Amino acid sequence: MEHPRSRLITLCTVQFVDVMGVTVVVSALPRMLADVGGSAAQAGLLVPVYAVGFSSVLLLAARLGDRLGNRRILVAGLVLFALGSVIAAVAPTMVMLVAGRGVQGLAAAVSVPNALVLLTRAAETIAARQRVLSAWNACGGLAGAAGLLVGGVTTSAVSWRAIFWGNLVVTAVLVVAVLRVVERDRADTQQQAAFAPQSITLQIVAVAAIVAAANASNSPWPVLTALGLTGVLAAFLLVRRERRTSSPLVPAGLWRPPFVGGLAGSFGMTATTSAFVVVGTFFLQETQGFSPAAAGLGILPFSIAVVVAAWSAGRLPSTVSLRTKLVCALLLIIAGAVVAGAGLSAVALFAGLVLAGLGNGMGAVAAYGLGTAVPDKHQGSAAGLLNTAAQIGTATMVAVTIAVAGHEAGLNYRLGWLTVAMTAVVVTAVVAVVTTRDRLDEQRALDEGRCQEITHGARIGRCRA
Template identity: 80%
Template sequence: MESSRSRLVALCAIQFVDVMGVTVVVSALPRMLADVGGSAAQAGLLVPVYAVGFSSALLLAARLGDRLGSRRVLIAGLVFFAVGSVVAAAAPTMVMLVAGRGLQGLAAAVSVPNALVLLTRAAESEAARARVLSAWNACGGLAGAAGLLVGGLTTSAVSWRAIFWGNLVVTAALGVMVLRVVERDQPIADRPKAFAPQSIGLQVLVVAAIVAAANTYSQPWPVVTALALIGVIAAVLLVRRERRTSSPLVPSELWRRPFVAGLAGSFGITATTSSFVVVGTIFLQEARGFSPATAGLGILPFSIAVVVAAWSAGRLPVRVSLRGKLVGALLLIVAGAVVAGVWLSTAALFAGLVLAGLGNGLGAVAAYGLGTAVPAEQQGSAAGLLNTGAQIGTATMVAVTIALAGRATGLSYSVGWLTVAVTAILVTVGVSCVTRKRTRS
């Protein structure tokens, strides 16, 4: 029992640290730029480079876990994350700092899906799997807001470099815990076939181009258009290749209704709630005069609601299906966006944040529950795709939401939250259609 609890803590902590890495530098950006001689224009590189590395390599890393062993690949990811932390902590120039952040993002991609696979494989029953997924998603929900607080407090109290030196210490501790409490990889009887380098390259190019385009929406339109076009062309080539090859990157058997519903849910939950929180943060600062630090604290109701809902999701009655939980979660997000967008007050925003947080926590557990209910040899691919969907959802829809709200006249915040509500409704319809006939939990 103690070993099981320690395993849960170690693997969920990996999720927490890696997801927190996306936002932990935001509060420290001004001092980072001053110390390494970076310009204000270069500030936009430090967050996207991590996100691009994180999202583009998730599927590849998960498939490597299928072939080489998830524990072994997870340890490699922690080592690479430590190396990236050292490079960033000691960086004398902007180029080195960006390189360190990029390596951290790639390392996070290696670690997260394999930690999820190890977590779900160890669950001995559906109830146990629901509980570990609840803990997993609660940690992910807390990580984003924690990154803003940890980054700001560490920079103010010590130095921004202490963020990365701290990552090194934490990563070393997590590596020791994994070696002690996670069982060695067992021989794989039906080892997946090798996948072609062309498929790998195309998949990485697709995700990297899409995420990069979304994160550079404020750049001149030819840049964004070129990146988006590269992503579309690479996606077409990837689909054609996957249909024709005997060794696809994603096994064709994986594309069953429950998994597709889980993938859609993973995309939709993060796409809508990330956009909701970003618009809310801007609203608190621009419309209500909150300072950046106070606005960050104002998002805490969302994070608390995520943890409460995720922790409770695995304890709901068995008769409440995963499909029902996911649809209910998306409708909570719709309700939260409507409340915030119609009343446009601080109190309404806080109420909306709580509703959206409950939807996030409940929906993420349901989506991952649907998506990971696959045979053991497909666990890596499933985990990689679910995490990729979540990362793409955040990167693309935040950009779309801000772009639509910025172009509107009058109540632009209402337009932002309306975009969130419409997106959640569309995903709800999609999940309902996919699961209408066959998905049962």
């Protein structure tokens, strides 16, 4: 069964639909609340509950794919997403609507890492891997803005419930497509490593608590304190257990410099650009007189730049290392934040959005390239960790940026974009430091004429050319 183009389109569509699910309800929130009897204070539940579900079980879902088969788990995730869509579509109350969104978030977590593994596993060369990752990240970059547009148009033209019925139709088509164009799971690709229930539980609690705390900035301080302490304690216990157990949740062999650099890059790409876009959206509405719909459209330069850069990044010469691409991408984001903060005008913001979008598109491809250049037996764990880092980046840094820039009169936009720039600076330093050792190993191998032995290098494309 060989349908490479159809497989690429199908698996990237899975990413598109699941990522779009984060923002697709934003424009519809007022109508939703009115129909199900929810209060304005409850509006903040509908986006975070999806994000908490999405981010907390990504690693578990990836390990399940390793153990039971990625295609099988992907189909199960799509079916679960359809179930969540039905629950939300028919919800008569706020509780049921929130439950449906939570199920959708969990389903997205099950689907995305397994779709990524199937996509990269089918790529037989480094060049092919770069191309499919370009398409994958282009779809992810476009999905966020598309959610704002699709949600608003559908709600205005039909009903917010049509959003979820539409999800049901799209999911059904995707299930059929996956079964048709994605090869069956092979026994030799399934890993029978033992599961560690305690590690899995601690990981889910840690991520869920941290993401929930980041999205509950308006909650009373005892709630925030409890969530924060729970997340930190669970993370501490998880690290302690992982260092002592013989069956760690994350294989020890995965923690090589390129993967750590990719993980930092995955976090940094979403952390910086998500915060950049949120601050920009507030800026357009509160100081430039844009309506919510117009502000949503004003973010399109960012999404278009992401698609262009992601698509182009996979076609750059293999002599340009992934490490170099990632560092350049972070520098573009820094430049975008500086331009937006210095200009404090709509024109300056649009220019900054283009720069940040180019950085996001190029950087996401590079980060995922570094993070997925691992043996097949570690692909599931790598995909789960990369996506978890990205989701945590979005959830935490948006909240931190708003908290730093916020004051009684509104937002200090210049301070918000400065926070974005400084975050990108820190991530750049981390990437440069953790991948330096690998660059030295590569150079040593080149000097000894054995470049082909490097399988995880930051310039893996050059070594295999």
